[in-house]
Amino acid sequence: MASLIAADMNEANEATERLAAVRDTIARACKAAGRKPDEIELIAVSKTFPAEAVEPLIAAGQLSFGENRVQEASAKWPALRATRADLRLHLVGQLQSNKAHDAVELFDAIHSVDRPSLIDALAKACAAMERRPELFIQVNVGEEPQKGGCAIADLPSMLKQARDAGLGIDGLMCVPPADIEPAPFFALAAKLARDNGLIRLSMGMSGDYETAVMLGATHVRVGTALFGTR
Numbered sequence: 448m449a450s451l452i453a454a455d456m457n458e459a460n461e462a463t464e465r466l467a468a469v470r471d472t473i474a475r476a477c478k479a480a481g482r483k484p485d486e487i488e489l490i491a492v493s494k495t496f497p498a499e500a501v502e503p504l505i506a507a508g509q510l511s512f513g514e515n516r517v518q519e520a521s522a523k524w525p526a527l528r529a530t531r532a533d534l535r536l537h538l539v540g541q542l543q544s545n546k547a548h549d550a551v552e553l554f555d556a557i558h559s560v561d562r563p564s565l566i567d568a569l570a571k572a573c574a575a576m577e578r579r580p581e582l583f584i585q586v587n588v589g590e591e592p593q594k595g596g597c598a599i600a601d602l603p604s605m606l607k608q609a610r611d612a613g614l615g616i617d618g619l620m621c622v623p624p625a626d627i628e629p630a631p632f633f634a635l636a637a638k639l640a641r642d643n644g645l646i647r648l649s650m651g652m653s654g655d656y657e658t659a660v661m662l663g664a665t666h667v668r669v670g671t672a673l674f675g676t677r
């Protein structure tokens with residue numbers, strides 16, 4: 448029993464330390480770029496990790512979390528949310544139109560709006576529930592065929608469609624190609640946001656959030672650096 452409690456405390460300490468290290472890195476990147484740390488929302492991406500791994504982070508003061516599947520999130524989060532009213536839940540993974548209703552009900556922000564049919568489904572769900580999560584259009588900045596996100600050329604028409612459907616779009620999200628320098632892709636996403644009058648930018652993961660912050664990210668999505676490898 449005593450050793451069980453010690454193991455729990457160990458986990459809680461580790462979570463606190465990892466969180467402090469990530470916040471430190473964000474603060475350093477902000478300083479280098481002349482930004483303020485409170486301009487950046489750190490989203491702890493807890494996909495594949497159980498509620499027991501999330502609890503120590505909540506106890507350490509982390510309130511924003513990200514998931515990539517509606518089904519996994521609806522199994523994990525209602526009970527956690529019942530413990531604290533001020534948690535914020537972000538959907539960072541691809542969303543099927545037939546899950547739009549569940550997503551609008553469960554999430555405070557959706558980062559993966561990437562096609563006309565999904566905008567339609569979200570507009571209907573938001574109207575039916577009189578609820579509007581923060582919305583990001585995901586842009587396929589590396590023009591990779593296998594990746595989610597709309598083509599850069601389609602961004603203006605997607606924004607117009609959303610406006611016409613009564614959905615405000617709050618920002619852009621991107622996941623740059625793996626294994627190459629991400630900075631040019633972050634800079635491109637920042638330019639696209641600026642050109643389209645959008646102020647929020649969801650970019651940067653465990654391997655590159657420092658660079659993303661220097662290039663204007665307002666939301667970083669960090670999993671591995673907070674929870675360990677999946």
Ligand SMILES: *Cc1c(COP(=O)(O)O)cnc(C)c1O
Pocket residue numbers: 492494515539540622651652653654668669670671672
């Ligand atoms: C899993 C995931 C993350 C977090 O990735 P890490 O490399 O573990 O930090 C961020 N964004 C999206 C879209 C993801 O699917």
